[in-house]
Amino acid sequence: MGRYVLRRLLQLIPVFFGTTILIYWLVWSVPGDPFAGKCGERACPDSYVQFMTDKYHLDDPLPIQYFHYMANLLTGDFGQTFGGRDIGGIIAAAYPNTIKLAFVALTIEGVIGLTAGVLSGLRRNGFLDNLVLVSTLFLLAIPTFVTGFVLQFLLGVQWKIISPTVSGDAPISQLIVPGFVLGSISMAYVARLTRTSIAENSRADYVRTAVAKGLPRRRVVGVHLLRNSLIPVITFLGTDLGALMGGAIVTEGIFGINGIGREVYRAIVTKEGATVVGIVVVLVMVYLLMNLVVDLLYAALDPRIRYE
Amino acid sequence: MSDPTSGSLVTTSPGEQPGLVAEAAPAPGAPPQQRDKPRGLLGDAWHDLRRKPIFWIAATFIVLFLLMAIVPQLFTSVDPEHDSNLSRSLVGPGSTGWFGYDLQGQDIYARTIYGARASIIVAVVATLGTVLFGSLVGVIAGFWGGWLDALLSRLADVFFGIPFVLGAIVILFTFNTSNSGRSTVRITTLVIIALVTLTWPVSMRIMRSSVLATKQADYIVAARALGASNTRIIFKHLIPNCLAPVLVYATILVGAFIGAEATLSFLGVGLQSPVISWGVIINESQNYIRVAPYWLLFPAAFLVTAVLSFVMLGEAVREALDPKLR
Numbered sequence: 001m002g003r004y005v006l007r008r009l010l011q012l013i014p015v016f017f018g019t020t021i022l023i024y025w026l027v028w029s030v031p032g033d034p035f036a037g038k039c040g041e042r043a044c045p046d047s048y049v050q051f052m053t054d055k056y057h058l059d060d061p062l063p064i065q066y067f068h069y070m071a072n073l074l075t076g077d078f079g080q081t082f083g084g085r086d087i088g089g090i091i092a093a094a095y096p097n098t099i100k101l102a103f104v105a106l107t108i109e110g111v112i113g114l115t116a117g118v119l120s121g122l123r124r125n126g127f128l129d130n131l132v133l134v135s136t137l138f139l140l141a142i143p144t145f146v147t148g149f150v151l152q153f154l155l156g157v158q159w160k161i162i163s164p165t166v167s168g169d170a171p172i173s174q175l176i177v178p179g180f181v182l183g184s185i186s187m188a189y190v191a192r193l194t195r196t197s198i199a200e201n202s203r204a205d206y207v208r209t210a211v212a213k214g215l216p217r218r219r220v221v222g223v224h225l226l227r228n229s230l231i232p233v234i235t236f237l238g239t240d241l242g243a244l245m246g247g248a249i250v251t252e253g254i255f256g257i258n259g260i261g262r263e264v265y266r267a268i269v270t271k272e273g274a275t276v277v278g279i280v281v282v283l284v285m286v287y288l289l290m291n292l293v294v295d296l297l298y299a300a301l302d303p304r305i306r307y308e
Numbered sequence: 309m310s311d312p313t314s315g316s317l318v319t320t321s322p323g324e325q326p327g328l329v330a331e332a333a334p335a336p337g338a339p340p341q342q343r344d345k346p347r348g349l350l351g352d353a354w355h356d357l358r359r360k361p362i363f364w365i366a367a368t369f370i371v372l373f374l375l376m377a378i379v380p381q382l383f384t385s386v387d388p389e390h391d392s393n394l395s396r397s398l399v400g401p402g403s404t405g406w407f408g409y410d411l412q413g414q415d416i417y418a419r420t421i422y423g424a425r426a427s428i429i430v431a432v433v434a435t436l437g438t439v440l441f442g443s444l445v446g447v448i449a450g451f452w453g454g455w456l457d458a459l460l461s462r463l464a465d466v467f468f469g470i471p472f473v474l475g476a477i478v479i480l481f482t483f484n485t486s487n488s489g490r491s492t493v494r495i496t497t498l499v500i501i502a503l504v505t506l507t508w509p510v511s512m513r514i515m516r517s518s519v520l521a522t523k524q525a526d527y528i529v530a531a532r533a534l535g536a537s538n539t540r541i542i543f544k545h546l547i548p549n550c551l552a553p554v555l556v557y558a559t560i561l562v563g564a565f566i567g568a569e570a571t572l573s574f575l576g577v578g579l580q581s582p583v584i585s586w587g588v589i590i591n592e593s594q595n596y597i598r599v600a601p602y603w604l605l606f607p608a609a610f611l612v613t614a615v616l617s618f619v620m621l622g623e624a625v626r627e628a629l630d631p632k633l634r
Contacts, residue, residue: 011462018466026482137623141616143567145574145590146608153597249473250571264474265575268481276478284469 005296012288023280024066027273055079056274069277078278081267087278090263095282097169098259101251102244104172104179109187110237117194117233122221124199132195136188148181148254165256175257182251186240193236197229204228231301235294242290245283356628363624369617376424386418388584400602407606410589411596419584420607426585427614430496431565434503439558442508446515447542447550451523461516464509473571476502480577492583499578503565511554511561518550525549556626563618570611586611 052058056079057065072079078087116136120129155177156164166174201207202225210220249261256262260279267275357363376383393413401408407416449460467475479502522528523546531541566586572578573587574594581588586607593603 011465014462015465015469018462019469022466023470023478026478137616137619138612141563141567141619142612143571143615145571146612149590149594149597149604150608153601157598243471249477250575253575261474265477268477280470280474280478283471283474287471288469 005292008292008295012292015288016284019284020070020277020281021066023284024069024277025062027276028062028065073278073281079274081272081275087275090275091260091279091282094258094260094263097257098245098248098252098261100172101175101179101182101248101257101259102241104175105183105186105244106237106241108176108179109183109190109240113187113190114194114230114233116191118198118226120191121195121198121229122202129195132191136191139184139188142184144181144185145250145254147184148178148251151177151181152254168258178251178255178257181254182244182248186236186244189240190233190236194229194233197232198225201225201229231298234301235298238290238294238297242287242294245286245290353625353628357624360624360628362620366617366620366624369613370621373424373428373614373617376421377428378425380421380425383421384415384418386415388414388418388422389582391415391418400600408600408602410592410600410603416589416603416606419589420586420610423584423586423589423607424610424614426496426579426583427566427569427587427611430499430503430569430579430585431562434500434507434565434569435558435561437500437504438507438561439511439554441504442511443515443547443554445508446512447519447546449512450516450519451538451542451546457516460512464512467506468509470506472506472568473575475506476568476572477575477577479505480572495580495583499569499572502572503568507561511557514553514557515550518553519546522546522549552629556622556629559625560619560622563615563622566611566618567615586614 057068060068069079076088078091080086081090116132120126120132123129152164155161162177163174166178206228207220207225210224215224248257248259249265251257252259252261253265260283264276264279264283266272267279391414393409396409396413397411399409399413407420410416410419445460445464449457480498483498528541528545531545536544569578569585570587570590573580573585574591576591579585579588581592589607590604590611593600593607597604
């Protein structure tokens with residue numbers, strides 16, 4: 001197990017550098033003048049250009065720029081935007097809201113998805129099963145931004161049940177509808193995955209043994225069946241949490257949540273290269289680590305799986 | 309489905325042995341004279357598909373959307389771009405304009421019909437690109453293994469590690485801003501390239517794992533013992549037997565890409581104004597949702613129906629190809 005973790009961590013290193021180099025190259029090298037439009041209608045003063053060029057080593061070839069940037073990053077210095085704001089501070093201010101939203105989404109998709117999946121998996125081909133199959137098919141097919149707009153329009157504007165936008169500090173009560181929107185597609189996956197898993201395992205030998213022993217149905221389902229069927233679902237939820245924390249650009253945009261997705265979108269549009277790279281580095285790291293945790297969780301939950 | 313890379317998690321079971329399908333007995337309902345002629349993998353799947361109503365529903369819709377993309381004139385005689393008339397700006401649905409008119413007084417019905425073309429071209433071409441490129445890399449990595457496999461797998465991990473929407477925005481924003489004018493072909497190509505760049509690792513992994521599972525099969529060993537070359541083994545034996553999981557993924561991917569293109573266009577980084585696509589129309593409408601909800605809802609309904617049809621087709625194909633579900 002220890003060797004496996006070590007090997008996975010070592011494998012993360014090239015992936016981490018590869019991803020960040022790719023993003024760094026895309027953000028810094030391709031579009032022309034990084035100072036275009038940075039100082040309003042007129043050209044930037046020479047002193048400012050000089051200062052920023054020195055600060056970001058813009059005269060050096062790209063690999064050296066990248067090296068300087070990474071050296072700073074490893075000491076915890078994310079650098080500053082062209083306007084002089086601390087990028088580490090921007091991330092620290094926005095990230096809690098994104099994490100809150102991700103957990104709300106995860107809770108909603110876990111609770112609803114699991115319930116629907118268990119109920120339909122236990123009674124295959126029943127009315128409920130078909131209902132779940134059809135409704136998850138619809139959820140899968142509707143892009144997030146359509147769900148977001150329609151719910152915002154109906155609940156927020158027409159019926160005035162929720163406030164259409166989320167206020168600055170994003171209280172949990174206002175995040176429920178955005179969380180539902182964000183988690184809707186994964187909810188469908190969770191339901192279908194649980195359903196397949198339950199249906200497959202209910203034919204397993206140990207379930208038949210449990211029934212033959214005369215255990216009450218509740219115990220068979222709750223202890224024997226559920227525990228084994230939930231392993232793939234939990235790993236899916238873990239991977240999904242990594243994805244949710246990285247990509248709520250659309251949902252945060254629609255509902256006006258001050259999160260990392262909105263921040264990175266703003267930075268891309270205003271060509272704040274340093275901010276984009278900084279946020280992407282954090283997101284990629286979270287995503288990679290979540291995937292590692294999920295793999296380890298798999299072994300912890302299922303004793304049949306052993307990593308060397 | 310705004311993130312095509314997540315589709316692979318549930319919809320395919322890697323490592324399944326598609327080779328088994330070919331040997332499966334004919335379905336019990338089959339007429340007896342067909343029993344003599346053994347069907348191949350695809351023939352068997354087709355036999356299974358023909359009896360599924362869900363397949364026919366999905367196929368009908370897809371044919372309809374393809375017709376819309378190829379000959380939009382069949383559905384509307386209105387010019388979607390140049391027939392604007394400000395006197396009917398934001399007029400709601402009525403007997404002349406079935407879906408109403410947008411801010412410029414353009415017919416939303418006509419624009420939605422013409423929007424099918426760009427959406428479907430992007431999705432189909434990007435799917436072909438992803439599947440061909442990803443499978444090629446997957447076959448190479450799985451067949452030769454060793455350091456080549458390690459290198460290609462890490463490379464795939466790099467692209468897989470970038471969150472989809474974020475990566476697409478960065479790519480499109482970087483390359484889309486040059487002043488080369490707003491050429492339709494250029495914008496469309498860029499969007500396709502961005503989609504392929506960020507999703508090829510998924511089909512690579514699917515292909516690689518099924519190549520790894522098939523590589524040890526007896527018929528491959530037999531072919532090798534008979535002196536077949538690597539090229540012959542790959543094209544005659546390996547690829548036909550590893551195709552099923554990728555095929556299923558591809559069908560669902562078309563739907564996912566239609567959604568992804570719309571998401572990117574909606575964010576303003578994908579297709580842009582001279583091009584008409586469902587995402588572009590939704591992007592134009594988003595600020596007027598309170599006064600003209602129909603402007604958003606009709607193209608969104610088309611979008612959802614198209615994605616749904618491809619996902620449904622993918623499900624049907626998967627059930628037909630999966631021996632475990634018989």
